[in-house]
Amino acid sequence: MAKLTTRGLRIDSGGTGGGPVTIAAEDVAGALGMGRLKPQAVLVGRATFCDDNRAQLELAKWVQQELHRRCRRNGWKTDYCEGLAQLCVFELVHPLRCVHCLGRGQLWLQVPERRGERIVLVERWRTCPRCKGSGRKRLTVRDRAAVAQIGKSQFADVWAERADAMLSDLYGLQDDVLRHLWKQFADEAA
Numbered sequence: 094m095a096k097l098t099t100r101g102l103r104i105d106s107g108g109t110g111g112g113p114v115t116i117a118a119e120d121v122a123g124a125l126g127m128g129r130l131k132p133q134a135v136l137v138g139r140a141t142f143c144d145d146n147r148a149q150l151e152l153a154k155w156v157q158q159e160l161h162r163r164c165r166r167n168g169w170k171t172d173y174c175e176g177l178a179q180l181c182v183f184e185l186v187h188p189l190r191c192v193h194c195l196g197r198g199q200l201w202l203q204v205p206e207r208r209g210e211r212i213v214l215v216e217r218w219r220t221c222p223r224c225k226g227s228g229r230k231r232l233t234v235r236d237r238a239a240v241a242q243i244g245k246s247q248f249a250d251v252w253a254e255r256a257d258a259m260l261s262d263l264y265g266l267q268d269d270v271l272r273h274l275w276k277q278f279a280d281e282a283a
């Protein structure tokens with residue numbers, strides 16, 4: 094849905110209609126502050142699209158507090174929130190690219206298609222099966238556990254799922270940011 098290019102941040106409409114827009118890097122931060130994004134969404138936007146180190150630290154602090162709330166609510170140990178927050182923010186801000194599709198999320202493939210009586214091979218973009226279209230490659234369980242500072246088996250058995258839930262909420266906030274930016278700049282272009 095979004096890609097950082099040398100010219101700025103390129104955002105596709107994500108199926109809501111309209112073409113992609115490119116927003117100059119220096120305009121992104123300002124646009125995040127306009128409108129009604131949640132404060133944590135603004136942090137996600139600044140941390141991921143503005144290369145803003147302070148925002149990354151503030152976001153890690155917010156994630157740690159949010160994890161703490163979740164642990165308290167569910168009666169889980171609260172000892173690991175700081176390490177888990179580091180992990181979530183690291184994976185959000187520095188995603189590894191899927192080596193299968195080079196981060197595109199799609200592969201240009203020859204696929205069989207029926208044309209009347211015949212089956213012909215045509216070239217089509219297909220969702221990458223390795224990363225299921227995300228373009229992202231996960232860290233290994235060993236590396237994730239190390240970043241979170243939790244033993245590997247305990248991380249895998251108990252905490253990986255909880256970290257993933259938090260991470261997927263962060264990706265949700267990132268989607269909010271992209272929709273917000275796209276709307277603002279698409280309106281301007283129209």
Ligand SMILES: [Zn+2]
Nearest residue numbers: 191194221224
């Ligand atoms: Zn892939």
